Amino acid sequence: MKRSTAIFLILVLLFSFAACNGKEEKRETKTPSNSIPAAAENGDSGMNNEENTENDTLVVYFSATGTTKPLAEYAADILNADIYEIVPDDPYTEEDLAYYTNGRADREQNDSSARPAISGSVKNMEQYDTILLGYPIWHGQAPRIISTFLESYDFSGKKIFPFCTSHSSGIGSSDTNLHSLAENANWLNGRRFAGGTTKEEIAAWLDEMKITPAKTTSVAVFDFESRTVMLNSGYEMPINGLGTYSLHGDECINSVKSALSSGVRLIDTASAYGNEEEIGQAIREAIDEGIVKREDIFVTTKIYPGDEMANPEASIQICLDRLNIGYVDMMLLHHPDTNDVKAYKAMEQFVKDGKIRSIGLSNWYVEELTEFLPQVDTVPALIQNEIHPYYQENDVIPFIQEKGIVVQGWYPLGGRGHTGELLNDPVISEIADAHGVSSAQIILRWNLQKGVVVIPGSSNPDHIKENTELYHFTLTGDEMNRINALDRGEKHDWY
Secondary structure, three states, X not given: OHHHHHHHHHHHXXXXXXXXXXXXXXXXXXXXXXXXXXXXXXXXXXXXXXXXXXXXXXXXXXXXXXXXXXXHHHHHHHHOOEEEEOEEOOOOOHHHHOOOOOOHHHHHHOOOOOOOOEEOOOOOHHHOOEEEEEEEOEOOEOOHHHHHHHOOOOOOOOEEEEXXXXXOOOOOOOOHHHHHHHOOOEEOOOEEEOOOOOHHHHHHHHHHOOOOOOOOOOOOOEEOOOXXXXXXXXXXXXXXXXXXXXXXXXXXXXXHHHHHHOOOOEEEOOHHHOOHHHHHHHHHHHHHOOOOOXXXXXXXXXXXXXXXXXXXXXXXXXXXXXXXXXXXXXXXXXXXXXXXXXXXXXXXXXXHOOOXXXXXXXXXXXXXXXHHHHHOOOOOOEEEEEOEOOEXXXXXXHHHHOOXXXXXXXXXXXXXXXXXXXXXXXXXXHHHHHHOOOHHHHHHHHHHHOOEEEOOEOOOHHHHHHXXXXXXXXXXXXXXXXXXXXXXXXXXXXX
């Protein structure tokens, strides 16, 4: 009789356990491994991509029984994302996970202040813009260790895509109840998956949520033979060109045509310069006269803060209409503005419509970029800042380049009121004499060897041509260092 009673009680317990598993992720008998990705042991998340480049997408998951783990791995593989496993400092045992036994997991779920400790951490969280956060459903909610994770980092401006696993329960309020733990994050709608979800189903969800595979980034390399650089948008851009800030009327038209006749293929303008119509006229005339073909020219323009960025669609179209050359190769936001994200998203749409080929920013530095980039979908192809030997931006240039963004320098010869002093600098003059070239050519070549595209402005045909003759000599390492030593941190315009 005692034996029959014992068997009956065991069967009842087994049935109750199975019924419970029909509602939430199965907390089966399994002691989780205390291992985390090799990099995470030193405080970094595990890298999924083979290239030694920064990724901006991180898949984070907690999986006590192994149900959530394969889904997270599928997502990381599809997105070429980094992956980090949340591993409890004190691993859960079979007894800890048993439902309705007042075990450890039950007690934690009943205590909203419980914060189980995590082994390891993500020390480079600042590099990630997008976080996929996976967890099982325990008693209708995310395990408390997810709260520990969310309270351990600053998620300001980051997108968080929660996903959970359970055998029948939906995601319910498990994701929205997490929002208060990372209030400054951009929380997206969560999704529940059953155990055994396929990789194809995860791919369909990622596609639906418009989460795209991370592109491996690398510093763009200048091709000095073709005199171009490949942008992250897939288009080639010339590495030397003509700036047109102060050119207007016939002088502007003649200067642009002279530049095109001298082999210049990059023309930089802006709405604020007030010369887009003349630029467009010069290009059309050069095409009609057989000097160039449209596809051989790279034209950049910009929209300005204030009314233009507040009404970006209209402003962009006006630029296109004034230029009247079919499409624009590159459009930039001229400066940061309260409406810059709105304006940038409008430019993204014009790219989709085929009216703009590449987009970027002008006068954005480390702080501005760190705040701006997580808010947009398209990594800028170009950032254009003031750069010359007296203002070198040696901290900003590599920061930009390491994100796969090309750097372009305006005022490469020092700008209004400063060009004479820079061209007559004793160090630059001495190096110019050694190579038998002008000081302007030395400065422009120095920029190119630093990986900075140059757009010197001039209306003098001889100077325009001279500014293209930069490829028959090379500065030595010592000469580069001597020019680098001229940096004064001396900005010559307010931008």
